[in-house]
Amino acid sequence: MITAIHNLIYSDDATATRAFLKDVLRWPFVSDGSDPRDGSGPAAADPAGWLIFATGPSELGVHPTVSVHDGQEYRSERHHQISLMCDDLDATMTELRERGAQFGGDPVDMGFGIGVNLKVPGADDMLLYQPRHAVAYDR
Numbered sequence: 001m002i003t004a005i006h007n008l009i010y011s012d013d014a015t016a017t018r019a020f021l022k023d024v025l026r027w028p029f030v031s032d033g034s035d036p037r038d039g040s041g042p043a044a045a046d047p048a049g050w051l052i053f054a055t056g057p058s059e060l061g062v063h064p065t066v067s068v069h070d071g072q073e074y075r076s077e078r079h080h081q082i083s084l085m086c087d088d089l090d091a092t093m094t095e096l097r098e099r100g101a102q103f104g105g106d107p108v109d110m111g112f113g114i115g116v117n118l119k120v121p122g123a124d125d126m127l128l129y130q131p132r133h134a135v136a137y138d139r
Helices: 014-024 089-098
Strands: 066-069 072-075 083-085 113-118 126-131
Touching: 089 113, 089 126
Parallel strands: 083 126
Antiparallel strands: 066 072, 113 126
């Protein structure tokens, strides 16, 4: 039986990416030698360690590579994407900026929600969005 989804970020600067997830997003984590409840312990002091982050509730959507919305055609290459969801995009952006996060522009209406690219040090941007669609992560 499948028990979870494990996402991976391949980073040019894994230390910076791990520090961002730990210090800016404040995701709990585990590592060899750390306490799985809160990530404390000797390994937790080393941001270059092999940290595994708890990302919270999740859901999986499948988008077509070609779609039409409001009469406009959208095309995308086949790929996988990590997106972060929030209840209040403006408040979340403010909170993350206070912790040093940077964004790739202003929020835009994406049809399914309002989104913005969150800059991730050493890695590709992640979409941060406030959904308009029904959510499945609380099922």
